[in-house]
Amino acid sequence: MGYLSRHSALDRPDNAVVLFELDDVTMVRDRREVLADLRARLPEGASCVAGPSGCGKSSLLRLLNRLADPDAGVVRYRGHDVREHDVLELRREVCLVPQLPALLDGTVADNVRYAGRLWDRDPDVARLLDLAGLDVSYAERPASRLSVGEQQRAMLARALALDPDVLLLDEPTSALDEQARGAVEATLTDLRERVDVSIVLVTHDLEQARRMSDWVLRLDRGQAVQQGPAHALLPA
Amino acid sequence: MTAGIDVSLGQVAAALALVAIAIAVSFWQRAGLEEEIGIAVVRSFIQLTAIGFVITFIFDQDELVLVVALIAIMVGFGALTARHRARTVPGALVPLVIALAVAATGTLGLVVALGVFDPEPRFLVPVGGMVVGNSMTASAVALNRLGDEVHASARELEATLALGATSTQAAAPIVRRSLRSGMIALIDSTKTTGLIFFPGTMVGMLLAGAEPEDAVRLQLILLYTLLGSVALAGLISVALAYRNFFTPAHQLREPPEP
Numbered sequence: 001m002g003y004l005s006r007h008s009a010l011d012r013p014d015n016a017v018v019l020f021e022l023d024d025v026t027m028v029r030d031r032r033e034v035l036a037d038l039r040a041r042l043p044e045g046a047s048c049v050a051g052p053s054g055c056g057k058s059s060l061l062r063l064l065n066r067l068a069d070p071d072a073g074v075v076r077y078r079g080h081d082v083r084e085h086d087v088l089e090l091r092r093e094v095c096l097v098p099q100l101p102a103l104l105d106g107t108v109a110d111n112v113r114y115a116g117r118l119w120d121r122d123p124d125v126a127r128l129l130d131l132a133g134l135d136v137s138y139a140e141r142p143a144s145r146l147s148v149g150e151q152q153r154a155m156l157a158r159a160l161a162l163d164p165d166v167l168l169l170d171e172p173t174s175a176l177d178e179q180a181r182g183a184v185e186a187t188l189t190d191l192r193e194r195v196d197v198s199i200v201l202v203t204h205d206l207e208q209a210r211r212m213s214d215w216v217l218r219l220d221r222g223q224a225v226q227q228g229p230a231h232a233l234l235p236a
Numbered sequence: 237m238t239a240g241i242d243v244s245l246g247q248v249a250a251a252l253a254l255v256a257i258a259i260a261v262s263f264w265q266r267a268g269l270e271e272e273i274g275i276a277v278v279r280s281f282i283q284l285t286a287i288g289f290v291i292t293f294i295f296d297q298d299e300l301v302l303v304v305a306l307i308a309i310m311v312g313f314g315a316l317t318a319r320h321r322a323r324t325v326p327g328a329l330v331p332l333v334i335a336l337a338v339a340a341t342g343t344l345g346l347v348v349a350l351g352v353f354d355p356e357p358r359f360l361v362p363v364g365g366m367v368v369g370n371s372m373t374a375s376a377v378a379l380n381r382l383g384d385e386v387h388a389s390a391r392e393l394e395a396t397l398a399l400g401a402t403s404t405q406a407a408a409p410i411v412r413r414s415l416r417s418g419m420i421a422l423i424d425s426t427k428t429t430g431l432i433f434f435p436g437t438m439v440g441m442l443l444a445g446a447e448p449e450d451a452v453r454l455q456l457i458l459l460y461t462l463l464g465s466v467a468l469a470g471l472i473s474v475a476l477a478y479r480n481f482f483t484p485a486h487q488l489r490e491p492p493e494p
Contacts, residue, residue: 067398067487087485092400102395104409115399155395162399 016043016215018079019166019198020064025073027059027222034059035070036222046192046199048209048230051219057202058099060219061168064200065094092119095164099171099202101151103143108134108154111143115161123161131194132157133187149180153187160195169201173208185212210234241444252277294357303357307344307364311336314372321376322477324383326489331476332375339371339469340364343461352457363461366437370422370462371469378418378470379477385410386481390492403482411474418470426459435459 020042027035034056042049042064049057062068063075066087075082082090103111109125116123126136132153138146143154152172159167169188173181185208192199203209209216209230216233218226226233255277262269294302315332322328344364353359386393389410396406429435437458441451481489 062491065398066485067394068491069485069487083485088400088402091398095400096398098391098395098398100391102391104392104396118399118401118405158399 016045018042019044019047019077020200021074021076021079022060022063023074023076025060025063025070025075027056027063027068027070029059034222035063038073038219038222038224040217040224040227042200042217043215044198045215046201046213047215047217048213049200049202049217049219050204050206050209051225052204055219056222057204057219058170061096061170061200061202064166064168065091065096067091067096092162093164094166094168095159095162096168097152097155097159097170097172099174101148101155103151103154103158106143107140108143108146108157109139111154111158112139112161115158119162121161121163125157128157128160129153131160131191133183133190148175149184152176152184156187156191160191164197166198166200169199171202171204174204181208188212206234210236291361294361298357300355300357300360303360303364306361307340307368308337310365310368311340314368318372318376318379318473322379322383324387325379325477325480327480328379328473328477331473331480332372332379334476335375335469335471335473336368336371338472339465340367342468343367343465346464347457347461352461363458366458366462367465371465374418374422374466374470375473377421378414378474381417382410382414382474382478385413386478387490390488390490394488394492397486397488401486403479403486406486407478407481411478414474414478415470418474419466422462422466426463429455429459 018041020040022038022040025035025038026033038056038060040060049060051057059068063070064077064082066082066085069083077085077090077094104114106114108129112123112125112128125139129136129138134150134153134157138150138154143151146154152175156167156169156172172188173184176184188199188201189212191197199212201209201212203212213230216227216230217224218233255273258273259270261267262273290306294306311333314336315329318332318336319328322332344360344367347353347363348355348360353363386407393406393410397403425433425435435455435458438451438455441454442448483489
């Protein structure tokens, strides 16, 4: 199982509350097992799911808010099978920001308001853009004319309009250069200081996992090879 | 409304000269359509001759139940043909059957109820055929577009579902565009009718010796009827078929490529 046994760290009462538990989760896609009898825990706070391309990281992320269901096994959120939650409320509470930008036609503000309208909310666009590291002048810009990095920030602002408890971030910096990557990491760190939100970040970059998370789950070929506190698993 | 007209088989055979031109063009340009043209000519001859006998039988019997049976068969064949064009839409047959059946019964029922046509086989059979045919084309175009759009926009759809949108909310822009593409051809042809082309019914009536005023009025009735039926068929087929791309838990059945 790796550095720590499956339960040791999280079973301690002083440890963070377990957000997600995956028990014997198997997922098959295109006749290939992308997750195989996976057992893992992700606590509140900042977690990273790290591993090489094709190891099943993004598939795992999509199970956490039921964009997909496993072929076998159980995924629990706050102790309850995700299938027992209202699926739409689960997605509001556990909001996924995909790897590649996928904004709707219209301005950045239109996108943020769209997300708010889904939940009868009138979002404070300027504040949400600020949290996502975008100047308020971006509000009226057409979403399709932004750079990839700016679109990803707009996606983050849109997700924050739902007032989520957990943000699932699928490789948010994979399409960015080093400078832009650093800026996004700073935004996420700043976000966690200003908003009470847990983060599950998928990355193939172990250095990023060390910088950005308290807890790391390392995957390889659909199985957990290590999971535990980031400072212990990935020392500087 | 119309005067009688006799058309001999010899006249039909003479028209084959035009088919010879089509085959010659295909052969000359190596378009490879000679066989297709041949099949089309033979099939159209057999199918129209057969339907001519069927219609004669139904007119002679003057029984509405036979009209219903004929339109039901048209709906079945129309749905099968449209499904062939909407291959990327899973389970498209049932939505198509429902869409064509509702379009046919709804519009025919309405034109009879409004007193536009008498409930007689002589009116219901040809109008029903046009309604089903146009509805089939519109539904096929709309579902074809729906399938293409869902596959091309899978990332946007899933990103919207990830915000807690229902599948209906996520698919709404695609449903709108698909319905629009199904209806736009008939709307455009209705706009330009009389300017750029003469529609078939009007041409047929004029050839049969009807007064132009009668031909125009009947054509207008048919165009307006077809607009209603095409809108109904397009809406119902798309509104039922888009659901097949999603699970009851508002997940895409075929998620985007990673």
